[in-house]
Amino acid sequence: MQDVADRAGVSLTTVSFVVNDTKPVAAATRARVEAAMTALGYRRNVLARALASRRSRIVALAFPALSHRLGSTALAVVTAAASAANERGFNVVLWPVDDAAQLEDYVAGGLVDGVLLMEVTADDPRVPVLQRLGTPFGLVGRTAAPDGLAFVDMDFAGMVAAGLDHLLGLGHQRVALFLGELGPALAGYGPVARTEAAYLDEARRRGLDPVVVRSAQDPRSGHVAAARLVADHPGVTAVLALNEAALYGFVNGLVGGGRSVPGSMSVLGLATSAEAISTADPPVSAVVAPGPELGRHSVHMLLDRLADPAAAVVHELLPGELHLAGSTAPPPILPPRTRHPMEGSDA
Missing domain, CATH: 3.40.50.2300 (Response regulator)
Structure with a gap:
């Protein structure tokens, strides 16, 4: 960092502000620092940055991999979530956790700033774990009684x-x-x-x-x-x-x-x-x-909550879209039932 400061003609403190994003820095000064970092091959130390800012800038998608296969819809959610998080300076990790105890072990390590729960059940046992730990979280889906819980779900x-x-x-x-x-x-x-x-x-x-x-x-x-x-x-x-x-x-x-x-x-x-x-x-x-929309909206919901814990709780339902590919048509027209000669008349 001192080499970067010397090359950019700024103080070590200014380089720290840029690296850890802890205080605003003038655009021209930031550009000089970042140019010096590029020229010297300097790479941010992710762990040091997390310690300095008290944020890992990582959110986890908790997916019960033993109970569910990661199908194309779920994969679309994960991919879109990662893209949306990256646009806001965050990274996404996929946690294949299948029970509440395992989730608690993961969260207790302090590796992530928040969690999005996927494949939510009516009385999801992961919810009280995250509530007890005080970990910011949101639901990709919803429980039977979602009052007070932030969620984005399909309609x-x-x-x-x-x-x-x-x-x-x-x-x-x-x-x-x-x-x-x-x-x-x-x-x-x-x-x-x-x-x-x-x-x-x-x-x-x-x-x-x-x-x-x-x-x-x-x-x-x-x-x-x-x-x-x-x-x-x-x-x-x-x-x-x-x-x-x-x-x-x-x-x-x-x-x-x-x-x-x-x-x-x-x-x-x-x-x-x-x-x-x-x-x-x-x-x-x-x-x-709406898999991609579900991923994007869920991440924005959680990151908005991280930025402002007092923000209103989000309850959002996303509609699907009818795509016709040729597998639906009017029902077959059945021939009229032939009358048996011995059947009685209506007379």
């Missing part, structure tokens, strides 16, 4: 309504819901719970007969679920699908079971990434998840 109810509007508008009268099946560790997982509740509410409101089919989050399980749907509910002509990892197998299972898509069965994904729907054969229409 699952709105996506279900938009999906049903599209399918019913095409003329379908029997629309099933295909969901991911989660283990006991993620009971009450927000996207699944909210989507199912919204579907059942909409079915009641619209006078539909609800059908819910579940499978594990993999293509083979999706294939089996499709066969089960065709066998048990032959009158269903359209499906809303919230199971991104199993979607490819589900569509192929429908085709393998004699249902052409969209000829005799329409499929519409929910909260699915644009990349995921393009891998199915045929490609699947979907109400696409």
Whole structure:
């Protein structure tokens, strides 16, 4: 730092202000210091800077990697969050932590300024840990009772309504819901719970007969679920699908079971990434998840909170967008039932 100060013609204190960003420095002076740093090959010591400013300028995304695969939607959230944080002088780390005790060990080390919890459940055990430790945090998703908790979430109810509007508008009268099946560790997982509740509410409101089919989050399980749907509910002509990892197998299972898509069965994904729907054969229409927006808005929410702890608590729901890729169409027109000669007349 002294070499930098000598080359720039400033004091060591001024170089410290620039390096640690602890006090304002005139633009021309900062430019001279940064030019000297570049010429001398000086690199900021991240740990020293954190000690000087009492900020690591790092935020963590806590992702339960053992319970969830990092699918394309989640990856879009992480990528956008990292980009948004970088624009504000912060870095993002991904913590694959699966239980509250492990999260506490990570946070207690003081390595991050704040935490964003991903894959939030209805009664998420990680929330009271962060509250007890006094760690600034936000939710990418929401709990069953999010009052007082800052969150940015997808509008699952709105996506279900938009999906049903599209399918019913095409003329379908029997629309099933295909969901991911989660283990006991993620009971009450927000996207699944909210989507199912919204579907059942909409079915009641619209006078539909609800059908819910579940499978594990993999293509083979999706294939089996499709066969089960065709066998048990032959009158269903359209499906809303919230199971991104199993979607490819589900569509192929429908085709393998004699249902052409969209000829005799329409499929519409929910909260699915644009990349995921393009891998199915045929490609699947979907109400696409706002993954990038979710990542950006969540990071800004947390960083605004770090800058001003007294700021209002953010509750934000982001809508999905309908992308049509050819997997939805009007239902097949069934031939009229042939009257048996021995059936009685209406007379």
